[in-house]
Amino acid sequence: MKQNKYDDKIFFEKYSKMDRSVKGLAGAGEWETLQRLLPDFKDKRVLDLGCGFGWHCQYAIENGAKSVTGVDISEKMLTVAKQKTENKICYIHSPIEDISFNKNSFDAVISSLAFHYLESFEKITEKVSDCLVQGGDFVFSVEHPVFTAYGNQDWYYDENGNILHFPVDNYFFEGQRTAGFLGEKVIKYHKTLTTYLNGLIQGGFEVTNVVEPQPSAHLLQAVEGMSDELRRPMMLIISAKKNRLTS
Ligand SMILES: C[S@@+](CC[C@H](N)C(=O)[O-])C[C@H]1O[C@@H](n2cnc3c(N)ncnc32)[C@H](O)[C@@H]1O
Secondary structure, eight states: OOOOGGGSHHHHHHHHTSHHHHSGGGGOTTHHHHHHHSOOOTTOEEEEETOTTOHHHHHHHHTTOSEEEEEESOHHHHHHHHHHSOTTSEEEESOGGGOOOOTTOEEEEEEESOGGGSSOHHHHHHHHHHHEEEEEEEEEEEEOHHHHSSSSOOOEEOTTSOEEEOOOOOTTOOEEEEEEETTEEEEEEEOOHHHHHHHHHHTTEEEEEEEOOOOOHHHHHHSTTGGGGGSSOOEEEEEEEEOSOOO
């Protein structure tokens, strides 16, 4: 079943208070890294899967995209997106799993931190390949497989509350996990690194870059506890190009 956690009142209120929700891209620790991997949007038709508040849609429009379409399962997220961003962005209220665009509808498909909510990466690549032009760009971030493997997404602490280590277990058992996020229980789907990389290669994409983002020197200095983010990867960002036609 497709989870729509972002329409849950309490979760939505908590998510709306996060830095990345208040400050937009500037409040997203991985943005500088993701930005470097994004293609030139000039005159491109761009699709953003799991667009949330529409920050990346807005960025694409501001950087010359011909058209931008954002898809999200959450009505609450899209309502805010429509208020915050330019009205020439087309927002579609739909699960990513159900999208169905004509062939060659888009020159670039992007997605930020949404695919770990979806069970099958293979089906995503099929959908993306279906609507992307040959040579088109596919760039996305997800929670890192090391971060999603165990499930609860919390450190192990000693009796004084000091971090001991981050648990990684059941790595090769893909599938549903119940994670703690913002003090709420959220369903996510663990996938291995192989699933992401081979999923792209077997789906007709050429992988052009893989990055495990680390906090910038500025964040390491400015935010207390940020150096713990160097103890395990939290995100994975991949860029790819559609390099052959699929049936
Ligand atoms: C962590 S937020 C990221 C939002 C935005 N991409 C960003 O980076 O600011 C995840 C988003 O994915 C959306 N989402 C989760 N599962 C989805 C699904 N099955 N179909 C479409 N959107 C989904 C959520 O509603 C939420 O807006």
